[in-house]
Amino acid sequence: MKTFDYVRAASPEEAAELFAARPGARYLGGGTNLVDLMKLGVEQPDALVDVSRLPLDEVEELPDGSLRVGATVRNSDLAAHPAVRERYPVLSQALLAGASGQLRNAATTGGNLLQRTRCPYFQDISKPCNKRAPGSGCGAREGVHRDHAVLGHSPHCIATHPSDMAVALAALDARVELYGTEGARSVPVADFVRLPGEHPERDTEIAPGELVTGVLLPAAGAGLPSAYRKARDRASYAFALASVAVVLRVTDGVVDQAGIAFGALAHRPWRARRAEQALLGAAPTQAAFEHAVDLELSAAEPLRDNAYKVPLARSLAVDVLTRLARAAGA
Amino acid sequence: MSGSNDPGSTCSETTLTVNGKPHTLLVDHRRVLLDVLREDLELWGARKGCDHGQCGACTVLVDGRRVNSCLLLAVALDGSEVRTVEGLAGDGEDLHPLQQAFLDRDAFQCGYCTPGQLCSALGMLDEAAAGHPSRVTTDVPAGRPVPLDRDEIRERLSGNLCRCGAYPRIVDAVEDVIP
Numbered sequence: 449m450k451t452f453d454y455v456r457a458a459s460p461e462e463a464a465e466l467f468a469a470r471p472g473a474r475y476l477g478g479g480t481n482l483v484d485l486m487k488l489g490v491e492q493p494d495a496l497v498d499v500s501r502l503p504l505d506e507v508e509e510l511p512d513g514s515l516r517v518g519a520t521v522r523n524s525d526l527a528a529h530p531a532v533r534e535r536y537p538v539l540s541q542a543l544l545a546g547a548s549g550q551l552r553n554a555a556t557t558g559g560n561l562l563q564r565t566r567c568p569y570f571q572d573i574s575k576p577c578n579k580r581a582p583g584s585g586c587g588a589r590e591g592v593h594r595d596h597a598v599l600g601h602s603p604h605c606i607a608t609h610p611s612d613m614a615v616a617l618a619a620l621d622a623r624v625e626l627y628g629t630e631g632a633r634s635v636p637v638a639d640f641v642r643l644p645g646e647h648p649e650r651d652t653e654i655a656p657g658e659l660v661t662g663v664l665l666p667a668a669g670a671g672l673p674s675a676y677r678k679a680r681d682r683a684s685y686a687f688a689l690a691s692v693a694v695v696l697r698v699t700d701g702v703v704d705q706a707g708i709a710f711g712a713l714a715h716r717p718w719r720a721r722r723a724e725q726a727l728l729g730a731a732p733t734q735a736a737f738e739h740a741v742d743l744e745l746s747a748a749e750p751l752r753d754n755a756y757k758v759p760l761a762r763s764l765a766v767d768v769l770t771r772l773a774r775a776a777g778a
Numbered sequence: 779m780s781g782s783n784d785p786g787s788t789c790s791e792t793t794l795t796v797n798g799k800p801h802t803l804l805v806d807h808r809r810v811l812l813d814v815l816r817e818d819l820e821l822w823g824a825r826k827g828c829d830h831g832q833c834g835a836c837t838v839l840v841d842g843r844r845v846n847s848c849l850l851l852a853v854a855l856d857g858s859e860v861r862t863v864e865g866l867a868g869d870g871e872d873l874h875p876l877q878q879a880f881l882d883r884d885a886f887q888c889g890y891c892t893p894g895q896l897c898s899a900l901g902m903l904d905e906a907a908a909g910h911p912s913r914v915t916t917d918v919p920a921g922r923p924v925p926l927d928r929d930e931i932r933e934r935l936s937g938n939l940c941r942c943g944a945y946p947r948i949v950d951a952v953e954d955v956i957p
């Protein structure tokens with residue numbers, strides 16, 4: 449690992465200034481992804497601006513019923529927070545399905561959202577990878593790609609976004625709050641994480657030096673039946689092969705609100721808008737769920753070794769939808 | 779702001795209280811807590827298994843919370859309290875009750891993973907008592923202590939691999955110390 453400068457910021461404003469004054473800087477959250485990638489030589493920062501102790505460690509209930517999660521709230525504390533457990537169970541479940549107790553104690557909300565792909569070619573600097581070294585090619589496309597994308601991939605990159613938390617955030621219509629020297633803005637999580645297109649080196653819409661300050665959970669999803677389900681190679685402590693987050697409201701025997709997002713199928717948490725559209729106004733039956741999910745997954749373009757993901761994601765989604773509908777008394 | 783004032787510096791003075799004893803060290807920014815513990819402070823209990831957060835052998839408690847010391851930059855922990863397996867027993871001859879339970883239950887074979895298992899289990903017991911749920915928790919109201927059955931213990935200790943497969947006895951030992 450090469451040497452680097454280290455500074456700890458006391459406020460978001462100071463963090464952005466310290467970052468701007470240091471070419472080649474990276475923000476440091478819990479470090480559970482960044483330090484790993486520095487050991488592998490994938491990340492080679494000249495400076496770290498430590499934002500892990502910024503006073504953004506609160507979960508705040510806003511007057512309009514929404515919930516603001518600070519960027520430095522640790523994954524374990526967020527999963528345990530009473531307001532999250534009671535009002536957004538899908539988020540608590542997604543967090544608890546990820547990583548291990550130790551990692552969740554260190555990992556921050558901001559860092560989780562911005563964690564890099566687990567594609568083995570991305571992590572191995574001796575291999576070609578358009579995301580790490582633009583123009584070098586994609587090692588995974590003809591290589592080992594059992595864990596890779598089936599939706600929204602491009603000839604340049606077939607990687608998936610590894611976060612479980614982000615899948616729940618996408619289903620909940622959460623927004624990422626950003627702060628930079630140009631000011632503050634907010635972007636829906638589902639659009640914040642990008643599709644690879646011709647620029648797989650850009651994971652998200654974040655601008656250089658911009659800081660994630662928090663995540664906003666809208667009141668609209670609060671208290672609705674919601675759940676997360678994840679399939680993986682072992683029962684715990686492994687990334688998803690496919691996962692689904694669902695928020696569902698059934699009123700008078702018909703679905704009148706649905707948020708469905710898939711994990712591990714694409715370069716971003718995949719918001720299943722076609723399936724949601726198909727469900728609105730429909731009776732919450734297994735047949736309706738199967739039809740809606742099939743509509744969504746008909747866009748899948750599996751690769752040589754990952755076609756199994758399509759039926760896997762289908763059964764996860766239909767199962768969660770059916771369970772939630774039952775819980776809603778339908 | 780704290781850390782280095784002159785951009786381009788590569789080391790910072792860092793204070794860590796380890797098992798109750800303060801240490802002020804000039805730390806190369808690249809050093810993770812695990813390396814400081816093992817190489818600078820000669821505390822060899824925390825193990826370097828994978829060095830990538832994948833095995834839990836390096837687990838220690840920082841400010842009372844269990845973490846993977848292989849992924850934490852030491853400089854970022856300035857001012858923290860660290861507890862390692864060496865700090866679990868009291869000053870006398872007595873082992874910590876969990877250490878004694880591991881002996882009584884024969885909860886290890888080679889012992890490589892044991893320091894991490896012990897620190898992880900201690901952190902986990904506090905988390906459950908503080909009402910932190912796990913993936914398998916059902917029907918426990920938010921904020922209430924979570925009762926630990928074997929499934930809960932297994933899930934909560936899934937971040938600690940044991941290549942000898944001592945898992946059933948590790949669960950036995952942890953069950954012995956549940957208050």
Ligand SMILES: Cc1cc2nc3c(=O)[nH]c(=O)nc-3n(C[C@H](O)[C@H](O)[C@H](O)COP(=O)(O)OP(=O)(O)OC[C@H]3O[C@@H](n4cnc5c(N)ncnc54)[C@H](O)[C@@H]3O)c2cc1C
Pocket residue numbers: 474475476477478479480481482483484499519545546547548551554555556557558559560561562563564610611612613658659660661685686687688830831832
């Ligand atoms: C063995 C292992 C298993 C794992 N399993 C899972 C799993 O099953 N599911 C899952 O979802 N995750 C899993 N993870 C990943 C883990 O969730 C992430 O490493 C963690 O969430 C990253 O958070 P962090 O705070 O440590 O980020 P860091 O490592 O500190 O940062 C990650 C990135 O975000 C940037 N960053 C951090 N904070 C900010 C901010 N506030 N503003 C702007 N940029 C910022 C950093 O510059 C860096 O690029 C696993 C990790 C390991 C090592």
Ligand code: SF4
Pocket residue numbers: 565567568569570576577578579580585586587588589596604605606607648
């Ligand atoms: S899938 Fe993306 S991250 Fe993986 S090798 Fe190809 S370009 Fe790199």
Ligand code: FES
Pocket residue numbers: 825826827828829830831832833834835836837846847848849
């Ligand atoms: S050595 Fe830290 S998790 Fe394996």
Ligand code: FES
Pocket residue numbers: 885886887888889890891892939940941942943944
């Ligand atoms: S006792 Fe040998 S690795 Fe656990």
